[in-house]
Amino acid sequence: QVQLVESGGGLVQAGGSLRLSCAASGRTWSTYAMGWFRQAPGKEREFVAAIRWSGDYTYYAGSVKGRCTISRDNPKNTVYLQMNSLKPEDTAVYYCAVDQSSVDVTTSHSYDYWGQGTQVTVSS
Numbered sequence: 001q002v003q004l005v006e007s008g009g010g011l012v013q014a015g016g017s018l019r020l021s022c023a024a025s026g027r028t029w030s031t032y033a034m035g036w037f038r039q040a041p042g043k044e045r046e047f048v049a050a051i052r053w054s055g056d057y058t059y060y061a062g063s064v065k066g067r068c069t070i071s072r073d074n075p076k077n078t079v080y081l082q083m084n085s086l087k088p089e090d091t092a093v094y095y096c097a098v099d100q101s102s103v104d105v106t107t108s109h110s111y112d113y114w115g116q117g118t119q120v121t122v123s124s
Helices: none
Strands: 002-007 010-013 018-026 033-039 046-052 058-060 068-073 078-083 092-099 118-123
Touching (some): 002 092, 018 033, 018 092, 018 118, 033 078, 046 068
Parallel strands (some): 010 118
Antiparallel strands (some): 002 018, 033 046, 033 092, 046 058, 068 078, 092 118
C-alpha cells in the first residue's frame, strides 16, 4: 500500500500562485510516475501533470502547460506542483496519485493510489 498526503491548496486571486505538495509513504519503491489530477464540481476528473520517478520526463495538460511545473524530491518521496498565473477555471479539488502500472501517465486508469485531495479556489 501507498499513502499520499497532499497540502498547499487554498484560496488565491486570479493571476496568483500556489504550490501543491504530495508526500508518499509505504510501498513506494515500485513507483513509475506520480501525477496530479483535478476535478471541478460537475465535471470529470482530468489530468493536470505527471512526472516519472526516474529520468527527466514530465507531462502536462494543454490547459496548464506554461503555467504549471511539476517536480519531485526522490529522497523525500514528494512531488510538487507549482501553479502560476492561476485562473478561475483552475478551481477544483486537486488529487495526487501514484502510478505503479506504467500504462499511460496521462490517464487516471494508470494510477494505483490516490490522495484525499486538496481544494484550490481561484477568485476572479
